[in-house]
Amino acid sequence: MSLYQRHKAVMPDWLALYYDKPIELTHGEGRHVWDADGNRYLDFFGGILTTMTAHALPEVTKAVADQAGRIIHSSTLYLNRPMVELAERIAALSGIHDARVFFTTSGTEANDTALLLATAHRGSNQILAMRNSYHGRSFSTVSITGNRGWSPTSLSPLQTLYVHGGVRGRGPFAGLSDAEFVRACVADLEDVLGQARSGVAALIAEPVQGVGGFTSPPDGLYAAFREVLDRHGILWISDEVQTGWGRTGEHFWGWQAHAQNGPPDILTFAKGIGNGMSIGGVVARAEIMNGLDANSISTFGGSPVTMAAGVANLAYLLEHDLQGNARRVGGLLLERLRAVGAGVPCVREVRGRGLMAGIELVRPGTDQAWPEAAATVLEAARAGGLLLGKGGGHDTSVLRIAPPLSLTVAEAEEGADIIEAALRTV
Incomplete structure (x- = not known):
């Protein structure tokens, strides 16, 4: 019996899991995590904004x-x-x-x-x-x-x-x-x-x-x-x-x-x-x-x-002035995401501050929330090696981006590339 089957047998139905085929995260380092199959992901959600500095930060461990x-x-x-x-x-x-x-x-x-x-x-x-x-x-x-x-x-x-x-x-x-x-x-x-x-x-x-x-x-x-x-x-x-x-x-x-x-x-x-x-x-x-x-x-x-x-x-x-890093790297990431969003019809708005960004998705040509698109992008980003979150009221049509505050410029660019490719799958 798989871990997913065991989970469903003993956990409440309302305990949400991401992805059509949920993943088990086994370890992490810096801004990256690995699943039980050995796949490596850039983490842009940090355990729902909880892994604030870095995974397996030596000073904390x-x-x-x-x-x-x-x-x-x-x-x-x-x-x-x-x-x-x-x-x-x-x-x-x-x-x-x-x-x-x-x-x-x-x-x-x-x-x-x-x-x-x-x-x-x-x-x-x-x-x-x-x-x-x-x-x-x-x-x-x-x-x-x-x-x-x-x-x-x-x-x-x-x-x-x-x-x-x-x-x-x-x-x-x-x-x-x-x-x-x-x-x-x-x-x-x-x-x-x-x-x-x-x-x-x-x-x-x-x-x-x-x-x-x-x-x-x-x-x-x-x-x-x-x-x-x-x-x-x-x-x-x-x-x-x-x-x-x-x-x-x-x-x-x-x-x-x-x-x-x-x-x-x-x-x-x-x-x-x-x-x-x-x-x-x-x-x-x-x-x-x-x-x-x-x-x-x-x-x-x-x-x-x-x-x-x-x-x-x-x-x-x-x-390590991680607030300053959030301002600098977050500003670059938001600028890049806004440029990406400008070319994708289903992106209504890219908003945020520092390393706290949201991408709101709607049906093209309307203001109607499109939660199915958010789910599709979440799956495509995971396939590309990036973990994102979702939110946005009852319709969950907003991609939530909140990586550890030690995120580097190169990692921000890598994540933005994966998000761009994922958005274009919708």
């Missing part, structure tokens, strides 16, 4: 092995040196005054914790979220996900109010200038708040929507939102699970593109900081983080092994 040789687990009931060291560095980098850091094991759990903090602080279960958003797969985070393809139930512990602004190129405000778009979205926010009961807890927003297809508003939108939120005492949660750690190139955090009114009240992170290890977390002002009036611990959040990996990975990222 050594830190993990050294820590595992001492002690693997202790829980948060005991002092944990690697956890404190990583928290100190993240607090300093967050931009949040008097910051406190709580570690989780995933981005879902981080956002769940942020919702707990915000609703407890404000005494309200009302949450503002963006249309087309994605924040995780727990009961609470599914209920604030504005993307029906990833929200399997309408039941919710929260009252969620959705506002415009996460998608620039579609919807009723798409034809406006950037300034007009921001004004229209602010007016929409004001209108939504006018229909809500007083005391909304928080707005949660991805600076760049990940699962939604790497869409983003004009710079400054969330700063304009912040002026409204502050008048009502509403907190701002920036979901940096996919945008953090310099991936956008221009900034270390996605919120910094909207920084006119300072940092968010709460920041969530995960994915890339562990370079494949299970790390998530929340940063918040002390008055918010310390506001819970019940006991709490984390059994696996802040594990000594994952924290050691995070410390080593963050040090490597900063010492």
Whole structure:
């Protein structure tokens, strides 16, 4: 019996697998991975933006092995040196005054914790979220996900109010200038708040929507939102699970593109900081983080092994200026992809920042999403030796490109060549 058959026999039907003939990845190095048949691939998805620096990065693997040789687990009931060291560095980098850091094991759990903090602080279960958003797969985070393809139930512990602004190129405000778009979205926010009961807890927003297809508003939108939120005492949660750690190139955090009114009240992170290890977390002002009036611990959040990996990975990222590399190499890659897209009728838009690019596919001559084309391109790219991702709302018609931040110019060119050939198969 094949591994695929064994998978289907014991795993849920809703656990998605890529490719008509799913592949088993057995090992990786740098920006490349290999499957069980010995095929080598250039990795342009990095385990869903998680292998942030490189596969099998020696600094990280050594830190993990050294820590595992001492002690693997202790829980948060005991002092944990690697956890404190990583928290100190993240607090300093967050931009949040008097910051406190709580570690989780995933981005879902981080956002769940942020919702707990915000609703407890404000005494309200009302949450503002963006249309087309994605924040995780727990009961609470599914209920604030504005993307029906990833929200399997309408039941919710929260009252969620959705506002415009996460998608620039579609919807009723798409034809406006950037300034007009921001004004229209602010007016929409004001209108939504006018229909809500007083005391909304928080707005949660991805600076760049990940699962939604790497869409983003004009710079400054969330700063304009912040002026409204502050008048009502509403907190701002920036979901940096996919945008953090310099991936956008221009900034270390996605919120910094909207920084006119300072940092968010709460920041969530995960994915890339562990370079494949299970790390998530929340940063918040002390008055918010310390506001819970019940006991709490984390059994696996802040594990000594994952924290050691995070410390080593963050040090490597900063010492090698991978944010700068994302800006430089990502800029070249986006320029090349836009040139490719201009010559392919099914490409509606190539968008992104740094090493976070999306290629939206539509039926030629229309604005109609074409998920079958995205699936075809995904298969053709794999056959050509390149791994990509998919996203883009419920229709999954956007190719998601997010390689490790150490990507070289030559690898960017190689990947763009394979994408061009794959697009021309549609």
